[in-house]
Amino acid sequence: MKITKEEISEIPEAWDDSELKVKLSETKPRKKMDFVTKFFLISLGAFILAMAVLLFSMLNQSSNFSEKRIVVSAVGPVSITSGEDGNISVTIENNNKIPINEAYIIATYDSGENSSGDKNLINRRVDIGDVLPKSSVTKSLDFRVFGAEGIIKEIRPVLYYKVPKSKAEFNKQINLVTVAIKTSPVSINVKNLREVHQNHDVTFTVTVRNNTSNRINDLIVSARNPNDFIYSSSSLPLKDNTPSWDIGTLNGNSEKTMTMTGKLIGEIGSTPAFTFFTGVSDPEKNNTATDTPNTFENYNTLDNIYSKVEKTILVTGQYxxxxxxxxxxxxxxxxxxxxxxxxxxxxxxxxxxxxxxxxxxxxxxxxxxxxxxxxxxxxxxxxxxxxxxxxxxxxxxxxxxxxxxxxxxxxxxxxxxxxxxxxxxxxxxxxxxxxxxxxxxxxxxxxxxxxxxxxxxx
Known part of the structure; x- marks a missing residue:
């Protein structure tokens, strides 16, 4: 293509650069980034990275642990003699990919009624420690319960544990264990009039029998008497000025008898209630089936009952x-x-x-x-x-x-x-x-x- 003279003559000899100068004047030179800004950006990036790693770790750990993968079970005897040592076997199976730490079991149960009518609640702790992934641990839990024949006792074990990288403590209920008291090593029998005239004396004849072939030491008989009964005498001396009496040692298959006498002052038609208990004075030192000591704790002297008998008497007027x-x-x-x-x-x-x-x-x-x-x-x-x-x-x-x-x-x-x-x-x-x-x-x-x-x- 050829350029004509006329086109050449139209080319300006000088250019107007005023607009370019304005744009150049508005453009500022780029400043250099200072140290504080660089440090902030680097720290922010590190924090985001750490959080991402932690989140990944938590998600990964969560996928490796589930409370449902901890299988616990407890097995105990169907029945037991009142006052004898019992044993429950507790198994913890950890099917997770991570261990459980600082595990222990607490079993709560009613060991028996005391002479005031209150229940003795016992909390027994058994330490387990760590349970590794894909493994199981079995522990034995000792217990002792008192009561009359036919009474059902409930033992409630609970597992407590922690997991790695967590300070929280978790718990898991273990199945309830029920134990029936089949017999009592010591029985108590009370004979009395079922009707007594107002303001007359009534005598209770109390017989305590050792149903085992072994000797039982430090036996106690205790009575819970109503307010409208005035104690007057007994064949054995009172213990600590209370309606309790030392029976002492009772050889195997033997019995002892005592009496308590007092006056009934209740209203005509009333039926005062009496309760008689028999138990041991110090279960820490006396095993109920043998003469060997045991290691149980939290048993108050005179407060654990082998058996009890309740009696009511009708107060009558002149017949x-x-x-x-x-x-x-x-x-x-x-x-x-x-x-x-x-x-x-x-x-x-x-x-x-x-x-x-x-x-x-x-x-x-x-x-x-x-x-x-x-x-x-x-x-x-x-x-x-x-x-x-x-x-x-x-x-x-x-x-x-x-x-x-x-x-x-x-x-x-x-x-x-x-x-x-x-x-x-x-x-x-x-x-x-x-x-x-x-x-x-x-x-x-x-x-x-x-x-x-x-x-x-x-």
Whole structure:
């Protein structure tokens, strides 16, 4: 291609560079990066890299560990004798790719009831240590429980552990182990009346028996008595001024008996409850099946019970009433000399069944009368104690009194002419009978009636 002269003539001889100068003036020279900025950027990059590595490590570890890959199991005896040593086998299987660290087991169980009725909760710890990946560890856990035959005890083991690169502690429940108490090495039997009249004494006969062929040392009997029972005596001395007694050593297949007596002051119709316990005084030093010592801890002296017996007694009123008819009582209970007290006496069976061999007694004491002058129907007189008795020996009607049966007797006490002002004539009526249609009930009862007359001259 050829360029013409005309095109050449159109080329300017000088260029306008004003715009270029403006653009060049606006462009600043690039500054050099300082040290602080470089350090910050390098640190930031290192932090991001470290976090990435940590995140990768955590994700990788998480994929290598799962609580579900820890398999735990506990196996124990189906039954055990009360007070004997028991053993539970606990297995920890770690199926993870990483170990578990600082592992241990805590087993919680009720070792038995104490004499206050509270449960003795025991926490037993067994250290395991580390369990390596794809491995298992088996540990034994010793225990001892007390109680009566048939009681079920529950043992609750829990696994505690840590994992690498973590300060947190994790736990995993192990299956519950139930153990039945099949027999007790020591049994307790208590005999007492099941019915006692208000304000009367009741005696408990307590027999403790060693059911094993081995000797058991330091046996204790303890009683938990209600508030409406007033202790009076026992065949063995009290221990520390409490209702507890040292039985001492009991040889194999032998027994010892003791008694406790007191008065029931409860309300009529109430049923006070008594509980009797037997146990050892120091389980730390006495094995229940042998004479060898054991290594158990946390057993309080006298507070571990082999067996117990609960008893209730019905507090009753008079079962056979004997009293003076109200409409025959002398006004103000006074009598003049040379007059007679003509008394109509009533009796009543308060039971829904008959009473056999009823025995009614009138005791007459004081002055101003002669016992030989007293008159009564169908009665026997005893001058040695100035008593008049109505019984099967005096009349066949007293051989058996039917349920809710009633009857009357008559008594005539003559005040002699020599009686002085203020002389007293006291009459005490007693009644009892045999309750042959019920077992373990009291045939005794309190004085049913008492009255005093005073001699008054006109």
């Amino acid at each position: 056979l009433d004997f009293f003076i008819s109200s409409d025959n009582s002398t006004e103000n209970y006074t009598i003049a000399p040379n007059n007679s007290l003509i008394l109509e006496l009533d009796y009543r069976n308060n039971l829904a069944y008959s009473i056999d061999r009823a025995y009614f007694t009138a005791l007459v004491s004081g002055s101003g009368f002669d016992f030989e002058d007293i008159q009564a129907e169908n009665a026997i007189f005893y001058g040695n104690n100035q008593s008049i008795v109505w019984s099967e020996d005096s009349s066949p009607e007293f051989i058996r009194i039917p349920a809710f049966g009633t009857g009357k007797m008559y008594l005539n006490i003559r005040v002699n002419n020599e009686a002085k002002e203020g002389d007293e004539i006291r009459l005490i009526l007693n009644a009892k009978g045999e309750r042959n249609y019920e077992q373990d009930v009291s045939n005794s009862q309190d004085t049913s009636f008492e009255r005093v007359w005073r001699v008054r001259k006109n």
